[in-house]
Amino acid sequence: QVQLQESGPGLVKPSETLSLTCAVSGHSINSGYYWGWIRQPPGKGLEWIGSIYHSGTTYYNPSLKSRVTISMDTSKNQFSLNLSSVTAADTAVYYCERQSSTVATENWGQGTLVTVSS
Amino acid sequence: QSALTQPASVSASPGQSITISCTGTSSDVGGYNYVSWYQQHPGKAPKLMIYDVSYRPSGVSNRFSGSKSGNTASLTISGLQAEDEADYYCSSYTTSSTLVFGGGTKLTVL
Numbered sequence: 001q002v003q004l005q006e007s008g009p010g011l012v013k014p015s016e017t018l019s020l021t022c023a024v025s026g027h028s029i030n031s032g033y034y035w036g037w038i039r040q041p042p043g044k045g046l047e048w049i050g051s052i053y054h055s056g057t058t059y060y061n062p063s064l065k066s067r068v069t070i071s072m073d074t075s076k077n078q079f080s081l082n083l084s085s086v087t088a089a090d091t092a093v094y095y096c097e098r099q100s101s102t103v104a105t106e107n108w109g110q111g112t113l114v115t116v117s118s
Numbered sequence: 119q120s121a122l123t124q125p126a127s128v129s130a131s132p133g134q135s136i137t138i139s140c141t142g143t144s145s146d147v148g149g150y151n152y153v154s155w156y157q158q159h160p161g162k163a164p165k166l167m168i169y170d171v172s173y174r175p176s177g178v179s180n181r182f183s184g185s186k187s188g189n190t191a192s193l194t195i196s197g198l199q200a201e202d203e204a205d206y207y208c209s210s211y212t213t214s215s216t217l218v219f220g221g222g223t224k225l226t227v228l
Contacts, residue, residue: 045121045222046156046164046207059215062119095163103211104154104169111163 002026004096004109012090012116018083022096022109023076030054030074034099037070037081039092040111047092051099052079086116122147122208122220129226135196138223140208141189146218148189152211155184155193158222159204167206168193195225203227 008020022035029035036051036059050060052070060068069082083090094114098107123141130136140147140155147153151171156164166175168184171191181202183194191210195202208220 046209046219048209048217048219051217061216062214099217100169102152102170103209103217104152104166105156105164105209106166106169106175108163108165 002098002107004098004107006094006096006109006112008112008114010113010115012086012114013118014087014116015085018081018086018090018114018116020081020094020096020112020114021078022080023078024098025077027098028074029072029077029079034059034101034103035070035072035079036097036099036105038095038097038105039090040095041089041092049081049083049094051103088116090114091116119146119212119214119216119218122210122218124206124208124220124223126221127224127226129228130198131228132198132200134198135194136198136225138193138195138206138208138225140191140193140210140220142191142210142218143189145214146210146212147186147191149213150211151186153184153186153191154209155182155191156207156209157202157204158207164207198227200227 034051037049093111096109155168158164172184
């Protein structure tokens, strides 16, 4: 049973970098699948941020691409999200997820709320 | 990339059926059979209900079904139950090798 768990600061100051990590258990992240991040502003819909394939290839939402980096640490079986130059509009619940080859999200983390505020 | 278009809300009585549409373009919904549907209850993570347009993951009730015609995908829920009340989101792969979501539909079971 694959399990994903997000961790990171719940509060980030404007203009700083939001950094989150997703610890994966029950499956090796370098054994296939896409691993990614999705966010949901309070009271709003889902927004795809980006994904990383087990080979290390990354895919990003064009609207966020200039500010996003997703990376993997296979030694710790975890992957990470960095979102730079954040504003209040980046306040959201951030989910890490595992996608199949046809980009269906089969597994979700529980989500972590990140608030951008001074 | 533009979000896929879903109705903001739908409602029906228990036992009835509803269909939620998800309209995109030939660059996403119409171009690939990679449409998924998710159910989200308040305060919870989304749950995959349909993948690859019409396939149900193990454990999902057969009251849920998916289809696609042209640039529009649809989720049908038959025999509505109180527990089906939730937000539903569609998503699709795109020609840019990205993923796009619909705006979400709030289902109310009257």
